Amino acid sequence: MTLILLIAIPLIGGILSWLSARIHPRAPFWISLTALSADLVLAISIWTNRLPTLISDRLQGQWIIDFRHAWIPQLGIGIHLALDGLSLILVTLTAFIGIVAVVSSWSEIRERIGFFHVNLMFIIAGILGVFLSLDLFLFYFFWELMLVPMYFLISIWGHENRVYASMKFFIFTQAGGLLMLVSILGLYFTHGRSTGIYTFDYLQLLGTALSTQEGLWLMAGFAVAFAVKLPAVPFHPWLADAHTEAPTAGSIILAGLLLKTGAYGFLRFVLPLFPEASSIIALPAMIVGTVSILYGAALAFAQTDFKRMIAYTSVSRMGFVLLGIFAMNELALQGAVMQIVAHGISTGMLFFIAGALQERIHTRDMSIMGGMWSTAPRMGAVALIFAAASLGLPGMGNFVGEFLVLLGSWQANAVTTVIAGTGLIGATAYAVWMMHTTFFSVAKSEWKFPDFSVREMAVAAVMIAAIVATGLYPQPVLDASADSMHRLQKIIQGAQYPADRADQKAASAVTEGNR
Amino acid sequence: MISNDFIALLPLIVMASASVGVMLGIAASRSHGFTASLALFSIYLAILSLVIAYSEVPRQVTPLIVIDKFAILYMALILLSGAAVIILSFGYLSKHYVACEEYYLLLLLAMLGSMVLVCSSHFASFFLGLELLSISLYALIAYPKSRIKHIEAGMKYLVLAAVSSAFLLFGMALIYADSGAMTLSVIASKASHDARYTLPFIAGLTLMIVGIGFKLALVPFHMWTPDVYEGAPAPVAAFIATVSKGAVFAILLRYFTQTDFLKSDSLFLVFAFITFVSMIAGNILALFQNNIKRVLAYSSIAHMGYLLVAFLSGGAFSAQVVTFYLVTYFVTTFGAFGVITLLSDNERDADDIDDYRGMSSRRPFLAAVFTAMLFSLAGIPLTAGFIGKFYLITAGASSGLWVLVVTLALSSVIGLFYYLRIIFSLYARPVPEQPSPMRGISLAGGMLLAVLLMLLLWIGVYPAPLMDGIRLMIGVGG
Numbered sequence: 001m002t003l004i005l006l007i008a009i010p011l012i013g014g015i016l017s018w019l020s021a022r023i024h025p026r027a028p029f030w031i032s033l034t035a036l037s038a039d040l041v042l043a044i045s046i047w048t049n050r051l052p053t054l055i056s057d058r059l060q061g062q063w064i065i066d067f068r069h070a071w072i073p074q075l076g077i078g079i080h081l082a083l084d085g086l087s088l089i090l091v092t093l094t095a096f097i098g099i100v101a102v103v104s105s106w107s108e109i110r111e112r113i114g115f116f117h118v119n120l121m122f123i124i125a126g127i128l129g130v131f132l133s134l135d136l137f138l139f140y141f142f143w144e145l146m147l148v149p150m151y152f153l154i155s156i157w158g159h160e161n162r163v164y165a166s167m168k169f170f171i172f173t174q175a176g177g178l179l180m181l182v183s184i185l186g187l188y189f190t191h192g193r194s195t196g197i198y199t200f201d202y203l204q205l206l207g208t209a210l211s212t213q214e215g216l217w218l219m220a221g222f223a224v225a226f227a228v229k230l231p232a233v234p235f236h237p238w239l240a241d242a243h244t245e246a247p248t249a250g251s252i253i254l255a256g257l258l259l260k261t262g263a264y265g266f267l268r269f270v271l272p273l274f275p276e277a278s279s280i281i282a283l284p285a286m287i288v289g290t291v292s293i294l295y296g297a298a299l300a301f302a303q304t305d306f307k308r309m310i311a312y313t314s315v316s317r318m319g320f321v322l323l324g325i326f327a328m329n330e331l332a333l334q335g336a337v338m339q340i341v342a343h344g345i346s347t348g349m350l351f352f353i354a355g356a357l358q359e360r361i362h363t364r365d366m367s368i369m370g371g372m373w374s375t376a377p378r379m380g381a382v383a384l385i386f387a388a389a390s391l392g393l394p395g396m397g398n399f400v401g402e403f404l405v406l407l408g409s410w411q412a413n414a415v416t417t418v419i420a421g422t423g424l425i426g427a428t429a430y431a432v433w434m435m436h437t438t439f440f441s442v443a444k445s446e447w448k449f450p451d452f453s454v455r456e457m458a459v460a461a462v463m464i465a466a467i468v469a470t471g472l473y474p475q476p477v478l479d480a481s482a483d484s485m486h487r488l489q490k491i492i493q494g495a496q497y498p499a500d501r502a503d504q505k506a507a508s509a510v511t512e513g514n515r
Numbered sequence: 516m517i518s519n520d521f522i523a524l525l526p527l528i529v530m531a532s533a534s535v536g537v538m539l540g541i542a543a544s545r546s547h548g549f550t551a552s553l554a555l556f557s558i559y560l561a562i563l564s565l566v567i568a569y570s571e572v573p574r575q576v577t578p579l580i581v582i583d584k585f586a587i588l589y590m591a592l593i594l595l596s597g598a599a600v601i602i603l604s605f606g607y608l609s610k611h612y613v614a615c616e617e618y619y620l621l622l623l624l625a626m627l628g629s630m631v632l633v634c635s636s637h638f639a640s641f642f643l644g645l646e647l648l649s650i651s652l653y654a655l656i657a658y659p660k661s662r663i664k665h666i667e668a669g670m671k672y673l674v675l676a677a678v679s680s681a682f683l684l685f686g687m688a689l690i691y692a693d694s695g696a697m698t699l700s701v702i703a704s705k706a707s708h709d710a711r712y713t714l715p716f717i718a719g720l721t722l723m724i725v726g727i728g729f730k731l732a733l734v735p736f737h738m739w740t741p742d743v744y745e746g747a748p749a750p751v752a753a754f755i756a757t758v759s760k761g762a763v764f765a766i767l768l769r770y771f772t773q774t775d776f777l778k779s780d781s782l783f784l785v786f787a788f789i790t791f792v793s794m795i796a797g798n799i800l801a802l803f804q805n806n807i808k809r810v811l812a813y814s815s816i817a818h819m820g821y822l823l824v825a826f827l828s829g830g831a832f833s834a835q836v837v838t839f840y841l842v843t844y845f846v847t848t849f850g851a852f853g854v855i856t857l858l859s860d861n862e863r864d865a866d867d868i869d870d871y872r873g874m875s876s877r878r879p880f881l882a883a884v885f886t887a888m889l890f891s892l893a894g895i896p897l898t899a900g901f902i903g904k905f906y907l908i909t910a911g912a913s914s915g916l917w918v919l920v921v922t923l924a925l926s927s928v929i930g931l932f933y934y935l936r937i938i939f940s941l942y943a944r945p946v947p948e949q950p951s952p953m954r955g956i957s958l959a960g961g962m963l964l965a966v967l968l969m970l971l972l973w974i975g976v977y978p979a980p981l982m983d984g985i986r987l988m989i990g991v992g993g
């Protein structure tokens with residue numbers, strides 16, 4: 001029931017805030033904030049109540065909470081929500097970043113406030129649903145549900161080029177989603193034919209016997225959908241436009257949460273459902289991750305638009321996640337989870353700063369910025385901290401994530417790891433460049449605008465605390481995801497070793513034949 | 516004929532006598548309100564008679580008509596749609612026409628025609644029903660005589676529908692000459708075996724496919740659709756989009772899914788090709804339209820293509836899926852055309868995309884309904900269209916029609932462009948100098964839309980009861 005509540009609170013809160021806009025223009029803000037805080041409290045209560053027992057006794061089963069209810073029994077569709085360590089981390093992150101997004105909208109959104117909040121809350125509900133569903137149909141349902149409100153968010157409250165950006169975003173993600181749907185159905189029927197049970201339930205579909213060919217094709221549909229969201233390099237063009245044109249809250253949610261659904265999809269669905277096919281594409285996927293890291297960094301360095309630049313850093317940073325996932329050992333997987341959390345916080349905050357800056361000086365053009373430190377030292381300091389986090393400075397969460405990913409992927413493939421490692425240099429270059437052109441260097445005009453307000457400093461303080469806490473003491477996050485990642489790795493090994501054994505057998509048969 | 520036959524035929528008898536009754540009523544006194552309520556009342560009676568007739572199913576009444584659960588379900592769908600059209604038309608017509616009572620007479624006749632169509636088991640009743648439907652539609656399209664556009668559309672429909680009927684008739688004649696049969700089930704089972712084809716049979720079958728393709732507006736027989744949709748009064752366009760196409764589809768379903776015509780490779784290939792090009796062409800052509808009715812026309816072509824994907828998967832399951840999708844499509848189409856109807860004034864129909872600019876601030880309710888309907892057409896979650904499209908893809912995937920399924924998925928991405936464009940203009944900032952007539956919308960129309968919206972969301976969130984109901988009506992053995 002707790003899981004239903006987690007999703008229902010933002011949905012109901014969203015509708016309430018829509019209705020309340022007639023009473024007072026500030027009412028939607030407070031209602032959304034209350035609803036998301038309730039969600040966060042709920043998530044934290046799960047941490048404190050259930051997690052210690054899970055860590056102490058790993059044999060109790062994978063799921064901390066498991067909820068099932070019939071929905072469309074004719075097609076084997078049920079409402080199956082479940083939460084394990086990985087979901088718990090992401091749910092908490094969602095509620096947390098959601099609050100930041102709501103707070104960021106305080107002064108930016110001035111028209112149709114009620115409708116804005118209902119969209120924001122529906123996106124968050126959709127994301128929570130994605131992180132919690134264990135029925136593939138339900139998962140697809142929530143996956144699609146996130147899109148529409150996001151489209152509205154960009155197309156109504158976005159910046160100059162919002163129509164183009166929102167359209168591009170919608171079509172890229174929708175195309176990926178539909179291909180995933182085809183794959184889901186392919187899996188459904190393959191499983192149904194071999195076992196006679198037609199179901200969309202994840203746990204039952206797990207371990208479906210697939211031929212190599214089938215596995216590759218079915219996996220491709222899922223992988224495309226998740227690679228679009230992640231985004232991995234050939235599928236990234238929507239990202240920069242969507243992030244740049246979205247209102248601040250939209251950018252924060254896009255970068256902080258929506259991209260994470262792609263990573264989560266790889267971890268939850270692609271690897272466990274198609275372990276054999278995943279091992280086959282592991283190396284290409286790691287190469288794609290590496291290319292994303294380097295290409296994203298290069299593009300980020302070339303931007304003059306503040307938000308666009310941050311958007312491209314996301315491409316680069318999420319490349320580490322892809323690299324970690326497909327290195328497929330526990331160390332790298334843990335690193336990927338860590339990187340998801342840290343990137344959510346750091347990029348979310350960078351977009352928060354970008355939004356605050358645009359509200360004050362009405363431009364995102366970095367070529368006319370410069371020397372703003374003296375006008376807004378608080379803002380500059382916060383930006384400096386998060387630029388440092390973004391480049392992977394030790395002491396921040398991003399460092400832990402990237403370090404673990406590289407450590408793990410070194411075992412999987414040393415060459416790609418070395419090349420990916422140079423991405424850290426690229427990150428340093430663009431982060432330093434960003435700080436230099438905006439807050440340092442010579443002032444190009446006489447800046448006069450207010451520094452961070454109390455509201456904004458409060459957000460900054462919480463975010464700094466979060467990024468430093470994950471950097472200095474990442475153990476709770478690692479503990480929470482340890483069990484899930486451990487199981488995941490076992491599934492992959494299970495698929496790899498029979499194949500190896502078969503190869504050995506074939507090899508020995510050949511040698512015997514030669515004798 | 517014994518009394519049980521009459522009980523089975525009761526729905527048709529009620530509709531036929533209702534038409535006569537309405538005609539006599541008009542002769543007695545011209546009153547718009549009275550005629551419309553009489554028509555609604557007779558639909559109500561006909562629905563009641565369906566319940567009575569249900570006790571007699573399945574029953575073959577003469578070689579011409581078969582009343583079974585399938586027919587009852589489709590007749591109910593037709594009657595409910597007819598009621599929706601009457602409610603929409605009442606507000607639409609009362610805005611600016613005097614002497615519009617015969618409109619309802621024609622509508623009842625068209626409904627009677629489509630009801631005969633879904634019950635027909637013989638070439639004669641099939642053709643009779645189809646012609647009754649088409650001839651009423653010629654007049655309905657051109658009904659608002661004052662506007663040249665409607666007459667043009669009526670003429671176009673007249674010419675093309677007459678030509679397609681001629682094709683159909685000639686096809687029937689050839690098939691009869693070859694096989695000596697006029698019963699649809701016999702012909703459908705013969706059509707499912709390539710080996711038994713003879714030249715006249717092939718020619719006849721081809722001509723019939725052309726005729727049916729015209730009625731369903733499938734590519735390459737689709738040219739009339741956008742012009743007729745654009746020219747017809749909005750409620751009539753809704754009727755064409757739903758009832759007239761649904762009834763023809765019912766016939767296809769009844770006879771071809773039972774006989775497993777997938778076994779015939781050549782027939783399958785022909786339909787697969789039509790499906791493929793309908794999905795692609797419908798969606799691509801819709802991109803270039805600025806007229807909402809034309810967009811809906813092209814999107815209906817694409818939707819008929821989607822439907823054919825499930826149709827081609829064959830078997831009882833495909834009949835259920837197609838029926839389910841038709842229900843969702845009916846709801847959605849009435850919702851969309853309902854909004855257009857309610858916004859239309861006595862000058863012209865509100866069918867330009869600019870009419871909808873910034874509508875969300877002027878008419879939030881209508882904008883919300885229209886958004887929901889467009890999302891449903893695009894297949895976005897929480898709406899009926901999502902479940903419907905999912906169900907279609909399931910059916911296609913169950914028979915391994917991967918090429919068609921992937922085409923469906925990708926072409927509906929193209930479809931997103933034009934739906935989103937309309938939705939965007941709904942929520943764009945309104946043009947300031949635009950004269951915005953703030954007429955109130957009719958209460959009945961508003962309520963109808965509210966009901967449709969609720970249906971849309973209900974099917975979208977909890978489709979299990981509807982699926983069960985359809986499965987009950989179209990189970991194994993029909």
